[in-house]
Each structure stands twice: as C-alpha cells, then as structure tokens.
Amino acid sequence: MYERLGASFKVENWWPAESEFEIMIGAILTQQTTWENVEKVMTDLKANGLLDVDSLVRIDNDTLEEIVMPAGFYRQKASRIKGLAEYIKVHYDSNPLAIMNRPLEEARRELLSIRGIGEETADSMLLFAGHKPKFVAASYVSRILKRTGILDSEDYDEIQRYVESIVPPKPEIYAKFYALLIQLAKTHCKARPICGGCPLERECAFSVRKGE
DNA sequence: ACCCAGGTGGCCC
DNA sequence: GGGCCACATGGG
Numbered sequence: 001m002y003e004r005l006g007a008s009f010k011v012e013n014w015w016p017a018e019s020e021f022e023i024m025i026g027a028i029l030t031q032q033t034t035w036e037n038v039e040k041v042m043t044d045l046k047a048n049g050l051l052d053v054d055s056l057v058r059i060d061n062d063t064l065e066e067i068v069m070p071a072g073f074y075r076q077k078a079s080r081i082k083g084l085a086e087y088i089k090v091h092y093d094s095n096p097l098a099i100m101n102r103p104l105e106e107a108r109r110e111l112l113s114i115r116g117i118g119e120e121t122a123d124s125m126l127l128f129a130g131h132k133p134k135f136v137a138a139s140y141v142s143r144i145l146k147r148t149g150i151l152d153s154e155d156y157d158e159i160q161r162y163v164e165s166i167v168p169p170k171p172e173i174y175a176k177f178y179a180l181l182i183q184l185a186k187t188h189c190k191a192r193p194i195c196g197g198c199p200l201e202r203e204c205a206f207s208v209r210k211g212e
Numbered sequence: 213a214c215c216c217a218g219g220t221g222g223c224c225c
Numbered sequence: 226g227g228g229c230c231a232c233a234t235g236g237g
Contacts, residue, residue, distance in 0.1 A: 073233055075232080076232060116221085190216075
C-alpha cells in the first residue's frame with residue numbers, strides 16, 4: 001500500500017508549518033474540521049503574532065475565540081489552545097519542544113493529560129512536531145483498513161499497534177504513510193465513497209456497488 | 213434540507 | 226468498556 005499509494009499521490013510538505021509549535025496548535029485546530037478552515041485561523045494567528053507560548057497565554061479569551069471561530073468548536077478549541085500554552089509555560093519554561101525530549105511513552109501520557117488532547121492529537125504532535133515514531137490511527141485510517149478488509153477495528157490502540165507492528169518505525173515513514181492514507185481518504189474514501197479512480201478499488205470490499 | 217469534516221470529554225449504565 | 230451527546234463553522 002505504501003508504495004502503490006506513493007505512486008498515486010504527492011504528499012510532500014503535507015503538514016506545512018513554520019515551527020513545531022505551529023504544528024501542535026494545528027493539531028488541535030484540525031480536530032473534526034477541514035484543513036482549509038484551519039488555514040484561515042492559522043493565517044490570522046500568524047498575522048497577530050500569536051504563534052508562541054507566551055503570546056497565547058497573554059491573549060484575552062474573547063479575541064482568541066474570535067480568531068479560532070472559522071475552525072469550528074471555537075470556544076473549546078480556544079480554551080484548549082490556551083490550556084496547552086499555559087501548561088508549557090508552567091512546566092517547561094515556555095519551550096514547546098521540551099516535552100518531546102522526554103521518553104516517548106512518557107511524553108505521550110503527559111500530552112494525554114492535557115485537556116483537549118486525545119490520542120490522535122497527541123500522536124499527531126509526537127509524530128509531526130516531535131518527529132517521533134508514533135503512527136496516528138485517525139478515523140480515516142480505520143475506515144480504509146476496514147473497507148480493504150485488512151483490519152476491522154474501531155479500537156484506536158489496536159489499529160495503532162497493528163500498523164506499528166508492520167511498518168518500519170521511522171518517523172518519516174509513519175508520517176508519509178499517514179499522509180498517503182489521509183490523502184486517499186480525502187479523494188476516495190469519505191463517508192460516502194468516491195470509488196472511480198481509487199488506486200485501491202480492486203481490493204476494496206466496500207466499493208460503492210457493494211455498499212457498507 | 214440534509215450530510216460531512218485529519219476528535220474530545222462528559223455522562224450513563 | 227460501550228453507547229450517546231454536545232461542541233460549531235464551512236463546504237458539498
């Protein structure tokens with residue numbers, strides 16, 4: 001799959017950002033939202049010089065909510081972003097990368113303890129901001145594995161363990177494979193499948209005519 | 213007028 | 226440990 005999807009999709013610079021902290025903020029903003037909506041927020045955050053820990057701690061909540069609005073769930077997300085910034089300021093002297101330097105599983109548990117950071121968001125941060133070998137078992141990944149008959153599971157940890165047991169544990173490979181799967185999902189494997197031209201149509205057990 | 217998006221947390225049993 | 230639900234804007 002890795003090689004065949006790689007021949008079908010270009011996923012270079014797939015998570016564009018000017019800093020690791022920007023990726024961490026993006027990971028929260030993109031929860032249950034399209035990246036296009038996140039970009040508007042990111043542009044606005046950048047324009048207001050808010051992409052650093054101390055500025056986010058300082059900014060008043062109403063202003064931040066207004067900026068976050070286009071990404072949806074804006075009250076939750078604004079407070080989650082603020083909470084993350086405050087956590088890093090208090091525990092890591094405002095250095096967002098310090099947490100990534102801890103042993104992987106400890107860093108993961110610590111991220112999970114922060115409000116608004118669940119498994120997928122934590123792993124996105126570890127993989128894309130921390131460059132750690134953690135595969136992100138997003139719902140799209142689950143859907144593709146299910147429809148292709150590779151693994152029928154909704155359990156995050158099980159899906160992650162499965163992929164990590166097969167794919168070589170290199171951050172670049174996890175990141176590219178993840179990007180390829182999400183790209184595949186966005187073009188062909190949405191809730192309503194778009195099967196024409198899908199590079200995996202032949203082995204997919206749930207192409208449109210069979211239904212789900 | 214629907215359905216869906218690169219989830220998370222809270223509450224119920 | 227599962228099954229709902231709220232959270233919210235923006236695009237098809």
